[in-house]
Amino acid sequence: MRAGDLGNLTDGFAGEIVRPDDAGYDAARAVWNSMIDRRPALIVRPTSTDDVLTALRFATERELVIAVRCGGHSIPGLSTCDDGIVIDLSRMRGVEVDSARSTARVRGGSLLAELDDAAQAHRLVCPVGVVSHTGVAGLTLGGGMGRLQRKLGLTIDNLLAVELVTADGRVVSASDDENPGLFWGIRGAGANFGIVTSFEFQLHAFEGLVTHGTVRHPIERAEELAECYRELVEDGPDELWASFGIAVEADARAPTASVSVLHSGSPDDAERDLARLRALADPLEDSVEPKPYLATQRLFDAPMEWGQRFSMKSSFLDSLPEKLVSDWAEDVSRVPDGAEAGFSAWACGRAIAAVPEEDTAFTGRNAAFWAAAEIVWNDAAIDDACRSWARTAADTAAPYASTGRYVNDVAEVGGDVVRMIYGDAKYERLVALKRRLDPDNVFRLNQNISP
Numbered sequence: 001m002r003a004g005d006l007g008n009l010t011d012g013f014a015g016e017i018v019r020p021d022d023a024g025y026d027a028a029r030a031v032w033n034s035m036i037d038r039r040p041a042l043i044v045r046p047t048s049t050d051d052v053l054t055a056l057r058f059a060t061e062r063e064l065v066i067a068v069r070c071g072g073h074s075i076p077g078l079s080t081c082d083d084g085i086v087i088d089l090s091r092m093r094g095v096e097v098d099s100a101r102s103t104a105r106v107r108g109g110s111l112l113a114e115l116d117d118a119a120q121a122h123r124l125v126c127p128v129g130v131v132s133h134t135g136v137a138g139l140t141l142g143g144g145m146g147r148l149q150r151k152l153g154l155t156i157d158n159l160l161a162v163e164l165v166t167a168d169g170r171v172v173s174a175s176d177d178e179n180p181g182l183f184w185g186i187r188g189a190g191a192n193f194g195i196v197t198s199f200e201f202q203l204h205a206f207e208g209l210v211t212h213g214t215v216r217h218p219i220e221r222a223e224e225l226a227e228c229y230r231e232l233v234e235d236g237p238d239e240l241w242a243s244f245g246i247a248v249e250a251d252a253r254a255p256t257a258s259v260s261v262l263h264s265g266s267p268d269d270a271e272r273d274l275a276r277l278r279a280l281a282d283p284l285e286d287s288v289e290p291k292p293y294l295a296t297q298r299l300f301d302a303p304m305e306w307g308q309r310f311s312m313k314s315s316f317l318d319s320l321p322e323k324l325v326s327d328w329a330e331d332v333s334r335v336p337d338g339a340e341a342g343f344s345a346w347a348c349g350r351a352i353a354a355v356p357e358e359d360t361a362f363t364g365r366n367a368a369f370w371a372a373a374e375i376v377w378n379d380a381a382i383d384d385a386c387r388s389w390a391r392t393a394a395d396t397a398a399p400y401a402s403t404g405r406y407v408n409d410v411a412e413v414g415g416d417v418v419r420m421i422y423g424d425a426k427y428e429r430l431v432a433l434k435r436r437l438d439p440d441n442v443f444r445l446n447q448n449i450s451p
C-alpha cells in the first residue's frame with residue numbers, strides 16, 4: 001500500500017493505524033487461535049461510528065479485503081486476513097446499563113467480561129458464553145451459548161436492537177420494529193450484513209450467587225455418569241445447566257469423565273437437584289459449591305488464554321447415546337502426547353427451544369445437546385497429529401447429528417457448508433437479504449452467505 005493512499009485514511013480518522021513496519025504490528029495482527037498467522041496490509045482501530053465509516057469507505061474504494069474484529073476469537077481466523085485491512089473494534093468498548101429498563105447498550109468491540117461486570121453491578125445479567133475474553137459481537141452475531149441458556153435462552157434471544165454500518169456506508173438500526181428482516185438475519189448470520197457498532201440487550205434480575213462445579217470420575221465410569229447426566233438434564237429445572245465431558249489433560253494422561261453444572265436457583269434447590277450426581281461414590285473431584293456467577297465466568301479465562309493452538313468441531317444432537325459415549329472414551333485414548341483434548345455435550349432445550357425455529361436465522365433450537373470435540377496444544381511440531389485427531393474425533397458424533405450447525409464453531413469453508421448450517425429455506429432467505437444489503441460481498445470473512 002502506497003504512503004499516499006494511507007494519507008486518505010488518516011484525514012478524518014481519529015483512531016489508531018498499525019502498519020506492517022510498526023513496532024506493534026505483530027501484537028496487533030495476532031488472533032486468539034495461534035494456528036492462524038496472517039499479515040494484513042493495515043490494521044485500523046476506530047474509536048467511533050464515524051471512524052468505522054471512514055475506514056470502510058477507504059477499504060471499499062481500494063477494493064481491499066476487509067476483516068472485522070471484536071474479540072478475535074474466531075477459531076478459523078475470520079477476523080484477520082492476508083494483505084487486506086483489519087477493522088479492529090477494540091477501541092470501541094464499553095457498556096451502559098439502564099437499570100430502570102433493565103437493558104444494556106454495548107459498544108461493538110466489547111468483551112463478555114465488560115457486559116457481565118456492568119450488568120452484575122446492577123444485579124442484572126445477560127446470558128453469554130463461558131470465557132470472559134470472548135467478543136460480544138462475534139458471539140452474539142452467531143447465537144451465543146452459555147451456562148444460563150436453559151433459563152434465559154441464547155444471547156440473541158435477549159437482543160433488542162443493533163446499530164450497524166452497512167456495506168454502502170449507511171448507519172442502520174435493526175430491531176423487531178425497524179428493519180425486522182435484517183434483525184432476523186443478524187440473529188445467527190450477523191457477521192454477513194455490516195459492522196455492528198452497538199447492541200442493545202434485555203437484562204434479567206440476577207442476584208449473582210450460583211452453585212457451580214465439576215464432578216469427575218475415572219473413565220471406566222463414563223457410562224454410569226452419562227446415565228446420571230441424562231436424568232439430570234431431563235428432570236432438572238430450567239435453572240440447571242449441565243455438561244457431560246470426557247477429556248484428557250496434558251499433564252495427566254489418564255482420561256476422565258465428568259459432569260459440570262451451574263444451578264442458578266437457590267442453594268437449597270441446587271443441593272436437592274444435584275444430590276444424585278454428587279452421591280455417586282468415590283469421585284476424583286467434586287468442586288460443586290456456591291460461588292459468585294462472575295467468578296464462574298472467569299474460571300476458564302486462563303486455561304483458554306490467547307496464544308494456544310486450537311481445533312474443534314461441534315454438532316447438535318437429539319440424544320446422547322451409549323455408543324457415542326463409549327466411542328468418545330476410545331477416541332480420547334488416542335490424543336497425541338502434549339495435547340489436551342476431549343468431548344463435551346452441553347444441555348440445550350428449554351428457553352432455547354421455546355423460541356420458534358423460524359424466528360431467527362440461528363438453526364438448531366430443537367437440539368437436546370450441543371456436542372463438541374476440542375483439542376488444544378502449544379507445540380507446532382504436533383500440528384499434524386492434533387489436526388488429524390480432531391478430524392477423526394469430529395466424525396464420531398456425525399451419525400447422531402441433528403439439523404443445523406452452530407455457525408460460531410464452523411471452521412470449514414466452501415461447498416455447501418453454509419447451506420448446511422442454516423438449512424435450505426433459511427439459507428435462501430439469507431441470500432436474498434445479502435443481495436439487498438451487501439451485493440458485492442464486502443463482508444465476506446465470516447461463514448459467508450454468497451450473494
Ligand SMILES: Cc1cc2nc3c(=O)[nH]c(=O)nc-3n(C[C@H](O)[C@H](O)[C@H](O)COP(=O)(O)OP(=O)(O)OC[C@H]3O[C@@H](n4cnc5c(N)ncnc54)[C@H](O)[C@@H]3O)c2cc1C
Binds near residue numbers: 072079108142144191
Ligand atoms: C476460548 C473460546 C471460548 C468460547 N466460548 C463460547 C461460548 O461459551 N459460547 C459460544 O456461543 N461461543 C463460544 N465461543 C465461540 C465464539 O462465539 C466465536 O468464536 C465468536 O465468533 C467469537 O467472537 P469474537 O468477537 O471474539 O471473534 P472475532 O474473531 O473478533 O469475530 C468473529 C466473527 O464475527 C465478525 N465480527 C466481529 N465483530 C463484529 C462486529 N462488530 N460487527 C460485525 N461482525 C463482527 C468477524 O468478522 C468474524 O467473522 C468461544 C470461542 C473461544 C475461542
